[in-house]
Amino acid sequence: MPDRIEVAIQPERPDPAGHALCEQVREDLGIAMAAARVVSVYTIDAALAPGELEQVRAELFTDPIIETSAVNHALAADFDYLVEVGFRPGVTDNVGKSSLEGIQDTLGRVFSGTERVYTSTQYALKGVTREEAETIAHNLLANGLIEQWRVCSREELVAQHDAALLPVPRVTEKSDPAVHTIDLRVDDGALLALSRDMMLALELGEMKAIQAYYAREDVVSMRRGAGLPDQPTDIELEILAQTWSEHCKHKIFAADVEYTDASGETRTIHGLFKNYVKATTDAVAQKVDWLVSVFHDNAGLIRFDEDYYFALKAETHNSPSALDPYGGAMTGIVGVNRDILGAGMGCRCIFNTDVFCFASPFYDEAIPDRLLHPRRVFRGVHSGVKDGGNESGIPTINGAIVFHERFLGKPLVFCGTGGLIPARIAGRPSEEKASMPGDRIVMTGGRIGKDGIHGATFSSEELHEGSPATAVQIGDPITQKKMADFLLEARDEGLFSCISDNGAGGLSSSIGEMAGKPGGAVVHLERAPLKYAGLAPWEIFLSEAQERMSLAVPASKLARFLALAALHEVEATDIGEFTDSGFLECHFEGRLIGRLHMEFLHEGVPKMVLPAKLAPVALAPEIIVEDTDLTADLKAVLGALNVCSxxxxxxxYDHEVQGGSVLKPFQGEKNDGPGNAGVVRPVPGSSKGIAVACGICPKYSDLDAYAMMANAVDEGVRNLVAVGAAMGTIAGLDNFCWPDPVTSEKTPDGAHKMAQLVRCCEALKDTCIAYDIPLISGKDSMKNDYKIGGTKISIPPTVLFTAAAILEDVERVASMDVKAPGHLVYVLGATKNELGGSEYLALKGQIGCNVPQVDALAARRRYEALHRAIYAGLVASCHDCSDGGLGAALAETAFAGGFGLDVDLAPIALASNVATLFSESASRFVATVAPVHQQAFEAALAGTGCTLVGRVVESPVLTLARSGAVLAHAPLADLKRAWSAPLHW
Amino acid sequence: MAVRALVLTGFGINCDHETADAFTRAGAVAERVHLNHLVAAPERFEAFHILAIPGGFSFGDDVASGRILANRLRYKLGGPLQAFIASGKLAIGICNGFQVMVKLGMLPYFDGAFSQEVTLAGNDSNRYEDRWVHLAVNAASPCVWTRGLEAIETPVRHGEGKFIPRDAATLARLEAQGQVVVRYATADRAPAGGVYPINPNGAIGDIAGICDPSGRLFGLMPHPEAYLDRTNHPQWTRKALPAEGSGLRLFRNAVAYARERLV
Structure with missing residues (x-):
């Protein structure tokens, strides 16, 4: 029998975790619970002598100052109901893993391999009914997909006689280790049924292409010669499905699009990626000289300075986050970290950015089946990203949280990472990967389990009844941190020739891709280390178990590579060899079980042809009531979810680990004003820096997808310019998240969604070229829909535009807070009657029609001038003007710095005061300037739409007037309270 | 001869680069050394004058922050570590490093033996937070690291930083021996009085860091290595600040002491 050690804070001391739980239960579930205390339970599935058990209880598991503990005895005493939550079998248990290491250290012996420690948590709840305890367990403490739980009363616990409440989550389920052959010589209906039943997510055309491959004479004769069945083995079909998944192959962006534009003309676009994304970069590449490696690697690389390159990448992890917000989001962030670690010869991660899209946490209607309440999603996603980033020692320096009702169907979780790599490593250019035939294939990091099997195909589908729990993984940041420390040392010693991340598709994907250059690979799957026995060979190859990288290691360096891994206590295993055979080959226990032509694998997927035609949008002009006092509206706008603090x-989030922090997320006299862009100095002693910001405007999608994209690019850029970045130094990333745009029975409006995608791509290209922004990497997630029963929710088409700039001198950047009374207040850029999609209209229950349009040429002149002014030290503060319009930007500027503003907007006012204050026209800023710099500043900005509107005043009051008539007037404290209050739980 | 600082790495330690940078700026030769390198060759300790256990999440803070790393040091390097201390050398533990020193019993090190006398518990808020704090330095402390300093500004970045002594007698002894080095305070060095967020975690006595009776071993929750340069300060764009951050002065003190006494 496993032994159980229970640990709790001594009963006479307060228990902060229990206290926080009470608060959360009250906030989220409206249940007034009297008290709660937490007990940590360690179930030790290993043979320990009684003395050993006592030793680890005392020396490892118990803090002698504040904790109490017991062996095989229930500690919880003062409660009405006890909830115990533990993992299901096979779910990553990081604390359990560390505990086992701790036990081995304590006892000075090493276990054989089957010993485990499983952790679970007991919540002793007081002042609740059984029904309430069940609700708390189900809606807050446990997620049935990954966790098991039990609720028991005091009497039930006594009757338990100290026996464990939950079964030990040993993995006992074994897969059939046999390799099966699947006969594709069937009709179309049966092919589709196969695709569905095996969760291949392949369309009929794709299934038929595979069918045709196996009918090819050369294939048949090759297979017979190799001793393989004529028809595909399960592993071959799984490899093809994974490699050809939308997630990995970006088939929609590669498709031929039959696009009918607004004028009714139809033309064919041969690939959106090629014609818009890549075309943008190709065009800008003529103008900038700092591109190093774009599109083909795990992340884009640009030049930072003579000695270093900078890498940037963002990913989404939407579907897993919908099912298990904590685990899904954590794997999102540690996953994109691995993209950076796998870029070039391996970059060091220097910052993270995190952008989330949720439905309102105050949503109070019924939640559709299998979806979680947005507040729970919010808390879980945030915690996962927080733990993933903090534990990895990577500062989170920028991000956003965006709200829209249709993110109820699927939350969007964008995780981005920047990295740095020396331009030359071991005497070679660090951007060049060079796996050679004969190099060993080495897998390093974590072990393989059933977690994440079919993740790539799963994210290529809508969320449905049968969405697999195995698609969920939990990250293990410390295993990854150890691996990253190890790999960066191995890199500097020149111990490998190629590196890639194991993300979606697992080994199948990483090895499949890395084998492209040498021209083939042979893998021996029985050599791969497993978390537990009983995986089928195809599961080993496809598993998306986290924290793994694949490398090509020259045979002569293998011994040193493995020795360095051992020193770092990181697992590394030689599982095969790269070849030039032209085949990807899989063996299991000495037997060939799969062999595919590299060419068919990578090039065999048929191109889709997709119709695209905009459906007319019903526009309803806004109805504005012009109140004489807009103070209440200003407070309401500041408190809107998309504006508030x-x-x-x-x-x-740790936003300053690594020591390079220059501009933090919060600025001003009380360190709480909302910054525009994050700025870091990644190389100590160098004046150079990196600024990163984001733009995201899903609220405009329904009205005008072109404007949505143009505004997102503009928002990202102006946030960079606001801190002082120069045009011509900015690189961009596009992360598309779309509802399914492929017309089908379940998506009758696919052509419209596809046309929105075309419009969006046009805007991306137009705006980026106007701003000289090359797109250095990007990603798309194209199936963000929920459909169960009669309910379908599709997200608003959304693009996250991440923008980063290299700064010449970090000491010259501007922050957003007012600095001193007497400074002059300027509005830069034209305010137009563009309330469509604004926060103001949303508060009034409207969406309107006049969406902000970006005048990129005019904006560019302003951005160039503003950069020069900031660089010359003429600007005391500068703040981006976006969600909430001028009203919000002026208020934020003032309360961040602690001084009032006396502003008269007459020189820029529109007919409507409401539009003047709350229109969200693009490309605008609020800047303050010391009087001594007035002339120079105005000269610098001349002709770019620069208007003096007022002064900074000592008195902490914001006054916004028009020709002397007050439009809004409030103490800064009131405005700040309105802005701070909504998300304070 | 140069002052040599050993900056421990591995197993989730993550502030090792900037901690090494702090020692380098202070004039020492800093070397990042993986724990397993030391375990394999403990004699390497002898070449160093200063040991730093940086911040991070050793072993993921699993079981309790700092616990598993503390145990590993105790079981695998206990002897060499005590010899290092006994030879009059210096050590600092920052954040997770402080948690390690406390749980190992390397602080407060009352009687020259590893014994845990205090702990760092979960913040009263139950939240991990990154925020800047003011520290008031105890002028009566023998601490080598804070000599000549009255106040320090640094960020705290932790979820388990609430200082709790075993009992009132332990606290009294710490105070009597000047082992309480830094306390959370207001900008004008008035005691935080437990008020959040001036005292960010609810630490008893507003205690942010302690030293051993000799003042050579020092641990604190806030991160002095995060304030080496003016531009690290959250308000550098609105205040006239010295080019060098106040965090760097701690490292300068240690290097100066080592140069005088140990090299």
Whole structure:
């Protein structure tokens, strides 16, 4: 029998975790619970002598100052109901793993391999009914996909006689290790049924292409010669499905699009990626000289300075986050970290950015089946990203949290990472990967389990009844941190020739891709280390178990590579060899079980042809009531979810580890004003820096997808310019998240969604070329829909535009807070009657029609001038003007710095005061300037739409007037309270 | 001869680069050394004058922050570590490093033996937070690291930083021996009085860091290595600040002491 050690804070001391749980239960579930205390339970599935058990209880598991503990005895005493939550079998248990290491250290012996420690948590709840305890367990403490739980009363616990409440989550389920052959010589209906039943997510055309491959004479004769069955083995079909998944192959962006534009003309676009994304970069590449490696690697690389390259990448992890917000989001962030670690010869991660899209946490209607309440999604996603980033020692320096009702169907979780790599490593250019035939294939990091099997194909489908729980993984940041420390040392010693991340598709994907250059690979799957026995060979190859990288290691360096891994206590295993055979080959226990032509694998997927035609949008002009006093509206706008402070959550991210922090997320006299862009100095002693910001505007999608994209690019850029970045130094990333745009029975409006995608791509190209922004990497997630029963929810088409700039001198950047009374207040850029999609209209229950349009040429002149002014030290503060319009930007500027503003907007006012204050026209800023710099500043900005509107005043009051008539007037404290209050839980 | 600082790495330690940078800026030769390198060759300790256990998440803070690394040091390097201390050398533990020193019993090190006398518990808020704090330095402390300093500004970045002594007698002894080195305070060095967020975690006595009776071993929750340069300060764009961050002065003190006494 496993032994159980229970640990709790001594009963006479307060228990902060229990206290926080009470608060959360009250906030989220409306249940007034009297008290709660937490007991940590360690179930030790290993043969320990009684003395050993006592030793680890005392020396490892118990803090002698504040904790109490017991062996095989229930500690919880003062409660009405006890909830115990533990993992299901096979779910990553990081604390359990560390505990086992701790036990081995304590006892000075090494276990044989089957010993485990399983952790679970007991919540002793007081002042609740059984029904309430069940609700708390189900809606807050446990997620049935990955966890098991039990609720028991005091009497039930006594009757338990100290026996464990939950079964030990040993993995006992074994897969059939046999390799099966699947006969594709069937009709179309049966092919589709196969695709569905095996969760291949392949369309009929794709299934038929595979069918045709196996009918090819050369294939048949090759297979007979190799001793393989004529028809595909399960592993071959799984490899093809994974490699050809939308997630990996970006088939929609590669498709031929039959696009009918607004004028009714139809033309064919041969690939959106090629014609818009790549075309943008190709065009800008003529103008900038700092591109190093774009599109083909795990992340884009640009030049930072003579000695270093900078890498940037963002990913989404939407579907896993919908099912298990904590685990899904954590694997999102540690996953994109591995993209950076796998870029070039391996970059060091220097910052993270995190952008989330949720439905309102105050949503109070029924939640559709299998979806979680947005507040739970919010908390879980935030915690996962927080733990993933903090534990990895990577500062989170920028991000956003965006709200829209249709993100109820699927939350969007964008995780981005920047990295740095020396331009030359071991005497070679660090951007060049060079796996050679004969190099060993080495897998390093974590072990393989059933977690994440079919993740790539799963994310290529909508969320449905049968969405697999195995698609969920939990990250293990410490295993990854150890691996990253090890790999960067191995890199500097020149111990490998190629590196790639094991993300979606697992080994199948990483080895399949890395084998492209040498021209083939042979893999021996029985050599791969497993978390537990009983995986089928195809599961080993496809598993998306986390924290793994694949490398090509020259045979002569293998011994040194493995020795360095051992020193770092990181697992590394030689599982095969790269070849030039032209085949990807899989063996299991000495037997060939799969062999595919590399060419067919990578090039065999048929091109889709997709119709695209915009459906007319019903526009309803806004109805504005012009109140004489807009103070209440200003407070309401400041408190809108898309405007209000996110400090409570952002402050839980470590934003300054690694020591290079220059501009933090919060600025001003009380360190709580909302910054525009994050700035770091990645190389100590160098004046150079990196600024990163983001733009995301899903609220415009329904009205005008072109404007949505143009505004997103503009928002990202102006946030960079606001801190002082120069045009011509900015690189961009596009992360598309779309509802399914492929017309089908379940998506009758696919052509419209596809046309929105075309419009969006046009805007991306037009705006980026106008701003000289090359797109250095990007990603798309094209199936963000929920469909169960009669309910379908599709997200608004969304693009996250991440923008980063190399700064010449970090000491010259501007922050957003007012600095001193007497400074002059300027509005830069034209305010137009563009309330469509604005926060103001949303508060009034409208969407309107006049969406902000980006005048990129005019904006560019302003951005160039503003950069020069900031660089010359003429600007005391500069703040981006976006969600909430001028009203919000002026208020934020003022309360961040602690001084009032006396502003008269007459020189820029529109007919409507409401539009003047709350229109969200693009490309605008609020800047303050010391009087001594007035002339120079105005000269610098001349002709770019620069208007003096007022002064900074000592008195902490914001006054916004028009020709002397006050439009809004409020103490800064009131405005700040309105802005801070909504998300303070 | 140069002052040599050993900056421990591995197993989730993650502030090792900037901690090494702090020692380098202070004039020492800093070397990042993986724990397993030391375990394999403990004699390497002898070549160093200063040991730093940086911040991070050793072993993921699993079981309790710092616990598993503390145990590993105790079981695998206990002897060499005590010899290092006995030879009059210096050590600092920052954040997770402080948690390690406390749980190992390397602080407060009352009687020259590893014994845990205090702990660092979960913050009262139950939240991990990154926020800047003011520290008031105890002028009566023998601490080598804070000599000549009255106040320090640094960020705290932790979820388990609430200082709790075993009992009132332990606290009294710490105070009597000047072992309480830094306390959370207001900008004008008035005691935080437990008020959040001036005292960010609810630490008893507003205690942010302690030293051993000799003042050579020092641990604190806030991160002095995060304030080496003016531009690290959250308000550098609105205040006239010295080019060098106040965090760097701690490292300068240690290097100066080592140069005088140990080299």
């Amino acid at each position: 996110k400090e409570r959550f952002v402050r839980m």
